[in-house]
Amino acid sequence: MAEQEGINPWGSKSWTYLSSLRQQSPLIQCITNLVSMDLMANTLLAAGASPAMVHSVREIPEFTPHTQAVLINVGTLTPDWLPAMKAAAGVANVYGKPWVLDPAAVGASSFRLNACLELIELQPTVIRGNGSEIISLSTASIGSTKGADSLHESSDAADAAKALAKSSGSIVAVSGSVDMVTDGERVVGACNGVPMMQKITASGCAVTALIAAFVALDPANAFEATAAALSVFGLAGEIGMGMANGPASLRMHLIDSLHGLDEESVVHGVNIPSIS
Numbered sequence: 338m339a340e341q342e343g344i345n346p347w348g349s350k351s352w353t354y355l356s357s358l359r360q361q362s363p364l365i366q367c368i369t370n371l372v373s374m375d376l377m378a379n380t381l382l383a384a385g386a387s388p389a390m391v392h393s394v395r396e397i398p399e400f401t402p403h404t405q406a407v408l409i410n411v412g413t414l415t416p417d418w419l420p421a422m423k424a425a426a427g428v429a430n431v432y433g434k435p436w437v438l439d440p441a442a443v444g445a446s447s448f449r450l451n452a453c454l455e456l457i458e459l460q461p462t463v464i465r466g467n468g469s470e471i472i473s474l475s476t477a478s479i480g481s482t483k484g485a486d487s488l489h490e491s492s493d494a495a496d497a498a499k500a501l502a503k504s505s506g507s508i509v510a511v512s513g514s515v516d517m518v519t520d521g522e523r524v525v526g527a528c529n530g531v532p533m534m535q536k537i538t539a540s541g542c543a544v545t546a547l548i549a550a551f552v553a554l555d556p557a558n559a560f561e562a563t564a565a566a567l568s569v570f571g572l573a574g575e576i577g578m579g580m581a582n583g584p585a586s587l588r589m590h591l592i593d594s595l596h597g598l599d600e601e602s603v604v605h606g607v608n609i610p611s612i613s
């Protein structure tokens with residue numbers, strides 16, 4: 338990817354991902370919680386991808402091979418859903434497709450924690466959670482919980498994220514005021530977004546699906562694709578916030594803004610400071 342002198346390379350990189358997404362429209366299989374399905378599917382469509390909420394274990398052997406990436410989110414996990422999640426991750430691995438794990442509310446119970454640890458054995462390409470979720474996973478303990486919301490800032494989870502990336506081999510992303518992405522060695526912080534995005538339920542789930550879509554385009558560079566997806570989503574939130582009166586209208590304007598993002602806004606709006 339060409340880098341112009343004086344211009345933050347993340348801006349043009351992010352635009353390349355977004356414009357490729359619009360051209361290629363990858364099929365993203367989402368096995369996700371009942372709260373997030375609508376926002377997740379609309380986020381993927383607005384960005385240019387093609388979502389499919391296909392979660393029956395009976396359909397996975399036929400359907401998953403056609404997808405370009407799989408998203409697995411345990412937000413409303415029950416014992417009947419886990420076999421489908423494991424089957425989809427397994428098929429993705431066999432067919433060399435990336436898959437992304439969202440450990441939503443992993444600290445809620447030992448059932449959910451153990452399910453996530455079993456899924457991590459199946460080598461997700463990326464794991465994206467909030468600070469509390471990444472700390473729970475990294476320490477394999479449930480501790481105190483606020484369900485799907487975070488008790489921690491993303492910076493509180495910096496060491497946990499690095500340790501989890503090293504132990505799992507996955508790229509780990511922690512969302513918050515700064516979205517942190519690490520492969521265990523490299524770390525970048527994506528600074529786009531507005532605090533009110535936390536007041537839209539499933540905004541975290543939606544950005545994890547967008548990560549799956551970006552990674553589908555460039556599985557060999559999942560670190561870069563993850564940071565770009567987080568920034569692009571945050572930028573859509575910033576632009577949407579300019580038209581919003583509260584969380585409900587932000588939800589609508591964020592989706593509209595994601596759909597309408599142009600090269601100028603992305604190249605100049607993506608805020609991922611280079612770390613020297």
Ligand SMILES: Nc1ncnc2c1ncn2[C@@H]1O[C@H](COP(=O)(O)OP(=O)(O)O)[C@@H](O)[C@H]1O
Binds near residue numbers: 514
């Ligand atoms: N304080 C904040 N300032 C700006 N953006 C934020 C802030 N907190 C969360 N976000 C953004 O909101 C989205 C959801 O993140 P988060 O609320 O951490 O996830 P979750 O819903 O899984 O807890 C992400 O795109 C993140 O960057």
Ligand SMILES: Cc1ncsc1CCOP(=O)(O)O
Binds near residue numbers: 412413538539
């Ligand atoms: C409220 C809730 N409860 C279980 S899953 C879920 C949605 C959480 O979505 P997010 O973590 O993206 O805010």
Ligand SMILES: [Mg+2]
Binds near residue numbers: 539
């Ligand atoms: Mg949330």
